[in-house]
Amino acid sequence: MKWTRKHLIGLEDLSAEEITHILDTAETFREVSTRSIKKVPALQGRTVVNMFFEPSTRTNLSFSVAARRLSADTLAFSKAGTSVSKGETMVDTAKNIEAMGVDIMVLRHTAAGAPRLLAQNVGCSVVNAGDGQHEHPTQALLDLATIRQVRGKIDGLKVGIVGDISHSRVARSNIWGLTKLGAKVMVVGPATMIPPEIERLGVEVCHDMDKATAECDVLNMLRIQFERQSGGNPFPSIREYTRMFGLTQERIDRFKRHDLTVMHPGPVNRGIELAPEVADGPQSVILKQVENGVAIRMAVLYLVAGAAEQSRESS
Amino acid sequence: MNNLLITGAHVIDPSQSLDGPADILIINGKIEFVGSAEEAKSKAPDNLKEIDAKGLIATPGLIDIHVHFREPGMSEEETVASGSAAAVAGGFTSVACMPNTDPALDSEADMNFITREAKKANLAWVFPVGAITNRREGKELAEMGNMSRGGAVGFSDDGSAVPTAGLLRRAMTYAKMLDKPILEHCEDHTLAGDGAMNEGFVSTILGLPGIPAEAEEVIVARDLALARLTGCRLHLQHLSTIGSVEMVRRAKSEGIAVTAEVCPHHLVLSEEDVRGYDPNYKVNPPLRTASDIEACLQGLKDGTLDVIASDHAPHLDDEKELEFGNAPCGMIGLETTLGVLLTHLVHTGKITLKELIAPMTCNPSDVLRLNRGRLEKGLQGDVTLINPELEWTVDPAKFRSKSRNCPFNGKTLKGRAVATIVGGKVVYRAE
Numbered sequence A: 001m002k003w004t005r006k007h008l009i010g011l012e013d014l015s016a017e018e019i020t021h022i023l024d025t026a027e028t029f030r031e032v033s034t035r036s037i038k039k040v041p042a043l044q045g046r047t048v049v050n051m052f053f054e055p056s057t058r059t060n061l062s063f064s065v066a067a068r069r070l071s072a073d074t075l076a077f078s079k080a081g082t083s084v085s086k087g088e089t090m091v092d093t094a095k096n097i098e099a100m101g102v103d104i105m106v107l108r109h110t111a112a113g114a115p116r117l118l119a120q121n122v123g124c125s126v127v128n129a130g131d132g133q134h135e136h137p138t139q140a141l142l143d144l145a146t147i148r149q150v151r152g153k154i155d156g157l158k159v160g161i162v163g164d165i166s167h168s169r170v171a172r173s174n175i176w177g178l179t180k181l182g183a184k185v186m187v188v189g190p191a192t193m194i195p196p197e198i199e200r201l202g203v204e205v206c207h208d209m210d211k212a213t214a215e216c217d218v219l220n221m222l223r224i225q226f227e228r229q230s231g232g233n234p235f236p237s238i239r240e241y242t243r244m245f246g247l248t249q250e251r252i253d254r255f256k257r258h259d260l261t262v263m264h265p266g267p268v269n270r271g272i273e274l275a276p277e278v279a280d281g282p283q284s285v286i287l288k289q290v291e292n293g294v295a296i297r298m299a300v301l302y303l304v305a306g307a308a309e310q311s312r313e314s315s
Numbered sequence B: 001m002n003n004l005l006i007t008g009a010h011v012i013d014p015s016q017s018l019d020g021p022a023d024i025l026i027i028n029g030k031i032e033f034v035g036s037a038e039e040a041k042s043k044a045p046d047n048l049k050e051i052d053a054k055g056l057i058a059t060p061g062l063i064d065i066h067v068h069f070r071e072p073g074m075s076e077e078e079t080v081a082s083g084s085a086a087a088v089a090g091g092f093t094s095v096a097c098m099p100n101t102d103p104a105l106d107s108e109a110d111m112n113f114i115t116r117e118a119k120k121a122n123l124a125w126v127f128p129v130g131a132i133t134n135r136r137e138g139k140e141l142a143e144m145g146n147m148s149r150g151g152a153v154g155f156s157d158d159g160s161a162v163p164t165a166g167l168l169r170r171a172m173t174y175a176k177m178l179d180k181p182i183l184e185h186c187e188d189h190t191l192a193g194d195g196a197m198n199e200g201f202v203s204t205i206l207g208l209p210g211i212p213a214e215a216e217e218v219i220v221a222r223d224l225a226l227a228r229l230t231g232c233r234l235h236l237q238h239l240s241t242i243g244s245v246e247m248v249r250r251a252k253s254e255g256i257a258v259t260a261e262v263c264p265h266h267l268v269l270s271e272e273d274v275r276g277y278d279p280n281y282k283v284n285p286p287l288r289t290a291s292d293i294e295a296c297l298q299g300l301k302d303g304t305l306d307v308i309a310s311d312h313a314p315h316l317d318d319e320k321e322l323e324f325g326n327a328p329c330g331m332i333g334l335e336t337t338l339g340v341l342l343t344h345l346v347h348t349g350k351i352t353l354k355e356l357i358a359p360m361t362c363n364p365s366d367v368l369r370l371n372r373g374r375l376e377k378g379l380q381g382d383v384t385l386i387n388p389e390l391e392w393t394v395d396p397a398k399f400r401s402k403s404r405n406c407p408f409n410g411k412t413l414k415g416r417a418v419a420t421i422v423g424g425k426v427v428y429r430a431e
Helices: A018-028 A058-069 A091-099 A114-121 A137-151 A167-178 A209-215 A238-245 A249-254 A286-314 B039-044 B080-089 B106-123 B144-149 B165-179 B201-206 B213-230 B244-253 B264-269 B271-276 B291-303 B337-344 B354-360 B363-367
Strands: A045-051 A075-076 A102-107 A126-131 A160-164 A184-188 A204-205 A218-221 A261-263 B006-007 B010-014 B018-021 B021-025 B032-036 B051-052 B057-060 B062-067 B094-099 B125-128 B182-184 B234-236 B258-262 B383-393 B412-422 B425-429
Touching: A018 A137, A018 A167, A018 A286, A018 B039, A045 A058, A045 A091, A045 B291, A058 A126, A058 A137, A058 A286, A091 A102, A091 A114, A091 A184, A091 B291, A102 A114, A102 A286, A114 A126, A126 A137, A126 B062, A126 B244, A137 A167, A137 A261, A137 A286, A160 A209, A167 A184, A204 B021, A204 B258, A209 A249, A261 A286, A286 B094, B006 B039, B006 B125, B010 B258, B010 B354, B018 B291, B018 B363, B021 B165, B032 B039, B057 B201, B057 B354, B062 B080, B080 B106, B080 B125, B080 B425, B094 B363, B094 B383, B094 B412, B106 B144, B144 B165, B165 B182, B165 B213, B165 B234, B213 B244, B234 B383, B244 B258, B244 B291, B258 B291, B258 B363, B264 B291, B291 B354, B337 B383, B337 B412, B354 B363
Parallel strands: A045 A075, A045 A102, A102 A126, A160 A184, A160 A218, A184 A204, A218 A261, B006 B051, B010 B057, B062 B094, B094 B125, B182 B234, B234 B258
Antiparallel strands: B006 B021, B010 B018, B021 B032, B057 B383, B383 B412, B412 B425
């Protein structure tokens, strides 16, 4: 297929065919990272800027590595906290950076909808690296790539997403991607962490980790984000959360689920949502996810740059 | 001085069930006569100024009892003068301005300030609403008696509900003594939290924190109980949910002295409009669901909701160009309310013109006892002339308001005020 999108804002916007195209493109790039000279000239002369308005380590690094393996020049800008009415807004900042000659902006922001606002205000490509509680498309794409790599398919699998669904952009992007590619999705967590009417996205809601462990082919264990909880914790104690929703070896053994695939977007709260022996055990694909993250981000940067090139040529 | 004869109009005055051709004679700024052309002519003095209003609808001057004029403190967003200009350009002859300014309007001097600024502007009648509590902090009562002497027509901590039932009870008991209504912004802040839009499927998809309908409804329920307890007149501002409308309907049938208002945007826009993350659609209470819109419309038709008010809330472009979650709530409405409602409610057959005009004239006048909103002999000569068929495009560059935060920018509307008359003087004419 021909890729025509200049921006990647969210998986809600993409068709199954487009998602599969990104996954296929990423597979060809995965090989690059195994070479001794890990570089291809695809984005030579292009400039990619990481604009991070929220702290991040691995997504920031992963995008930088991806851009450099494509031979792009990279810049990084990060600013803790959000711009408010007093002082420079994100759009002001972005326009200034764009004026330096930038081809792709990779944006991480605390506010949902920020990448769309940016795309409306700049001429270059915009790639969403996570916006508030809305979407984190490259994380979901790397999750999909990992599932496809490990299980050989996505269609027909049952994937459980466990944790704070309400505050999770990873969950939202995964739900869009998984359902579009034919997987069944179960969201698992305390009732206070499940957003209203999420069933209407075609997912099953479950508050029973035993049931989730017994039924799912893949469990994606979200990080409990203590920093996101306004108005007090949505559950009584970490001890209770871990007992009710933590994934332990005992739970896996009890249901004889040695075929289960265990994922985590990181960083792991060891011993809270995920027991250390499971995180480091044979069913964990956490490091594969990180590996695929680079390949997926290479694919996304490559595709949006190509689409931008085409639109420049045709205009 | 300020004598005027308006000829050839179709007059709609729901307070007197007027709905037909009539001439309107204004003498010395007051309504003198409304009726047949011959009789009007016979009562008119010589050399009278006349307006030919053939093909137009004449209504009592429109009244909007919920506007924010941002003075003092935020005069770059709006002033009493610019707000008055926006009011008359939208067909409004009287407005009531809310006290959530910086500092809040919580003293007799503040009431005098608003009245003085309005007199200087000399366009519309501007009635100040005083704060219920000092600095709108929700702690102790403000000087409601002194503010009444200064011209306060009611009291509100608009922007927030009075936080505790005990304090609100005291405020209502005191306001009843002064024979003034309490105007409540119904929102439980512990339920609303840092919400940016209606809570539901759309907020789940957009990843924006939601405000459930119940954040409004728990305060409506509390306030209705206190209205029953105290006997104070209670006016519920900008109601937006099915549950609120149902509770007010029941309270009215029980004889509780309650009135309620609805905003134009809650009658024509829904949470679906937020999908583009355009901060011009961010408002509090948030845009709700199609069923809520239907309930509000039903409430308007059966009289449960007495008043249409714009909640005209100016904000700078800079603030509204932020990300949705970081942008302030509110939209301006004075210059679009009439056009929006004619276009989306009257021309679509959802309500009649008469059903639209009562909540914009006599009803709001009665809530605040303004003694306006009727074309009755002896009352102020306030008249709005409307061309219901005129198509126009909302052009933010043409707003009289200092702000442009309006979701209807660029939209084509059908119908608008073409002349606004205050005290017998033409203060606005559409070009």
